[in-house]
Amino acid sequence: MTRLIAEITEHDRRYYEQDAPSISDAEYDALMRRLRALEAEHPALLRADSPTQKVSGQAAEGFAKSRHLAPMLSLDNAFAESDFTEFAARIRRFLSLAETEPLDFIAEPKIDGLSVNLLYEHGRFVKGATRGDGAEGEDITANLLTLADVPRELPAPCPALIEIRGEVFMDRADFEAFRATQEAALAEREARKARGEKLGPAVTIPVNPRNAAAGSLRQLDPGITAQRPLKLFAYAMGEASEVPTTTHHGWLETLKRWGFRVNPLSTPLREGATDLLSETPVAFQARLGRERPSLAYEIDGVVYKLDRLDWQARLGFVGRAPRWAIAWKFPAEQARTRLLRIEIQVGRTGALTPRAVMEPVFVGGVTVTHATLHNEDEIARKDIREGDTIILQRAGDVIPQVVEVVDAGRPDRGPPYAFPTLCPACGSHAVRENDDVVRRCTGGLICPAQTVERLRHFVSRRCLDIEGMGEERIETLHAMGLLGSPAEIFRLHTHATQLEALEGWGRLSTQKLFDAIAARRNPPLERFLFALGIRRIGEQNAKLLARHYHSIGALRVKMEAARIIGSEAREELGSIQGIGPAIATELVEFFAEPHNLEALDALLAEVTPEDAAVIEAGENPFAGKALVFTGTLETLSRQEAEARAEALGAKVTKSVSKKTDFVVVGADAGSKAAKAAELGVTVLSEIQFREMAGLG
Numbered sequence: 001m002t003r004l005i006a007e008i009t010e011h012d013r014r015y016y017e018q019d020a021p022s023i024s025d026a027e028y029d030a031l032m033r034r035l036r037a038l039e040a041e042h043p044a045l046l047r048a049d050s051p052t053q054k055v056s057g058q059a060a061e062g063f064a065k066s067r068h069l070a071p072m073l074s075l076d077n078a079f080a081e082s083d084f085t086e087f088a089a090r091i092r093r094f095l096s097l098a099e100t101e102p103l104d105f106i107a108e109p110k111i112d113g114l115s116v117n118l119l120y121e122h123g124r125f126v127k128g129a130t131r132g133d134g135a136e137g138e139d140i141t142a143n144l145l146t147l148a149d150v151p152r153e154l155p156a157p158c159p160a161l162i163e164i165r166g167e168v169f170m171d172r173a174d175f176e177a178f179r180a181t182q183e184a185a186l187a188e189r190e191a192r193k194a195r196g197e198k199l200g201p202a203v204t205i206p207v208n209p210r211n212a213a214a215g216s217l218r219q220l221d222p223g224i225t226a227q228r229p230l231k232l233f234a235y236a237m238g239e240a241s242e243v244p245t246t247t248h249h250g251w252l253e254t255l256k257r258w259g260f261r262v263n264p265l266s267t268p269l270r271e272g273a274t275d276l277l278s279e280t281p282v283a284f285q286a287r288l289g290r291e292r293p294s295l296a297y298e299i300d301g302v303v304y305k306l307d308r309l310d311w312q313a314r315l316g317f318v319g320r321a322p323r324w325a326i327a328w329k330f331p332a333e334q335a336r337t338r339l340l341r342i343e344i345q346v347g348r349t350g351a352l353t354p355r356a357v358m359e360p361v362f363v364g365g366v367t368v369t370h371a372t373l374h375n376e377d378e379i380a381r382k383d384i385r386e387g388d389t390i391i392l393q394r395a396g397d398v399i400p401q402v403v404e405v406v407d408a409g410r411p412d413r414g415p416p417y418a419f420p421t422l423c424p425a426c427g428s429h430a431v432r433e434n435d436d437v438v439r440r441c442t443g444g445l446i447c448p449a450q451t452v453e454r455l456r457h458f459v460s461r462r463c464l465d466i467e468g469m470g471e472e473r474i475e476t477l478h479a480m481g482l483l484g485s486p487a488e489i490f491r492l493h494t495h496a497t498q499l500e501a502l503e504g505w506g507r508l509s510t511q512k513l514f515d516a517i518a519a520r521r522n523p524p525l526e527r528f529l530f531a532l533g534i535r536r537i538g539e540q541n542a543k544l545l546a547r548h549y550h551s552i553g554a555l556r557v558k559m560e561a562a563r564i565i566g567s568e569a570r571e572e573l574g575s576i577q578g579i580g581p582a583i584a585t586e587l588v589e590f591f592a593e594p595h596n597l598e599a600l601d602a603l604l605a606e607v608t609p610e611d612a613a614v615i616e617a618g619e620n621p622f623a624g625k626a627l628v629f630t631g632t633l634e635t636l637s638r639q640e641a642e643a644r645a646e647a648l649g650a651k652v653t654k655s656v657s658k659k660t661d662f663v664v665v666g667a668d669a670g671s672k673a674a675k676a677a678e679l680g681v682t683v684l685s686e687i688q689f690r691e692m693a694g695l696g
């Protein structure tokens, strides 16, 4: 039985994690049957970790979540010299410095990669995570251990606890070689497919170095990551029990001493300098812009950081970005190409969106064939016509845009573009309402494009997050007539035989999908609301509504009552901070539409959204608990945070002991954070504290 368990577990791993099974489904089933039979014969020997006791596909869950001790923030952008000057002036004003006071900055290339957070405890690398949403990322420790640039140990003296941040990237040359390998592997796979042979794992072709680095880091098998040529430039500090330096340049020196790769182009600069010796930010920006094409890796700008850490601490943060740093981006790259035709896509709300299909052109590091045209008015304003030669622009990750037409005066030019007034997907009328710039299909539920797009949204990562329901599968199921509404997703298992028979599905993969669906029958209310795809109800608004109304039942009753303008329910809706009149109208209209209510009822027969937590004094995570704040909070003053905790029934104390329940760590937290880690007291980031305290 032990041997069988080990064997099956290994096959599960190959199947779910590596997408590379080495035995047939029938052989796998035989192993499982044998194990089940033995377990039935010897119930006393049944092990809790037996694969027969597990929902299959659990291993495919991916990475564990990992909370950053200090949030990983982003940077404000500058695009022109005036933005930079304003940034420096703001610093001088904030610190009450004279206008003539020169400011020392460190300029660092802004690496176009993926930021990661490395946690060191007593000099040992213990955990590494992706940035995620800034508060919480994915635990990719095993993958980061494969990078030579991640030291396992830091030489003494080093702080008891420190988070080190940096950018994982792939050199351009390594990327080209890697892409060539992947292309060859894909060609080989296609050939096998043509010969009807077993295919093996899927092969993806990365579009740029950043994408290649991201894909490589997110491998469930660190063995694959190990084969990828990844590097890491370290540049920042997160939580630290003790800050080992007083300047940013000192910090970079420390990182080097500890064995990290630090970008050699990092340069001290002086803004407002009168001596002619040091380079100014303006000169540096221009120089790096010129050197950019010859660098070994891709950069998309320069990050300027104020050198003095005491000043950084005083400046703090606004929103999600520090006041003491700025990312000055290089201008977008442009290229010229021909517009072959204009294509119309229909979105989940019926919006008709025009897209340019162009002759392939290399711009901003990638070859592009499509660009956004925004909307009907934009096409008319720029008078863009099929067959025109156009200037295309691409900045960073942004979708390419058409800047202008360059040969508008040519004699053989075609007629102006006529935007369709019928939906290309279902033939219904497409109309523009009031002052809406968007033309929408009026087909509603009969429009296949809207149905598929709605389903895609419903199962997407930020909504119900159903793994294994890709676009292709949704389209297939929709075309087969098995899937027309979100509720039907939860009835797919009644068509098991039909699905298993589909090419590329099979028994295991179909079961895996059913398991993934079954696991989502109790979605958090906010996700459920976002998934409904109500216009103007994005993730943020869904959260606000969930927090306010707590349950789908209550929300629905209130929305129906809110139909009457001036009613108490309507006033209540309008009083929610962040919900304006346009959003309120959209919501009320959604809940007034009979076919929406029908769809909702059908869905609620299948799923039960989890109510949002109600936070009231007496029954909240802090009631009766001992709390210590340490470090500087960024979004709350210390008084406000303490007052809030006390209002929730917590006792706020000054020192950490075994009796402490929570330690909330702000920026630059010192020994208390270390002590908390030592005693195993739950440590909360400011973001976590806000969430738990109902401050959002």
Ligand code: IVH
Residues within 6 Å of the ligand: 073, 074, 075, 108, 109, 110, 111, 112, 113, 114, 115, 131, 167, 235, 236, 303, 322, 325, 327
């Ligand atoms: S410092 C609080 N330095 O840019 C400051 N970021 O827009 C945190 N990045 O998420 C960032 N090179 O992924 C910093 N030399 C550099 C960087 C850099 C690239 C990325 C990083 C961050 C994003 C912010």
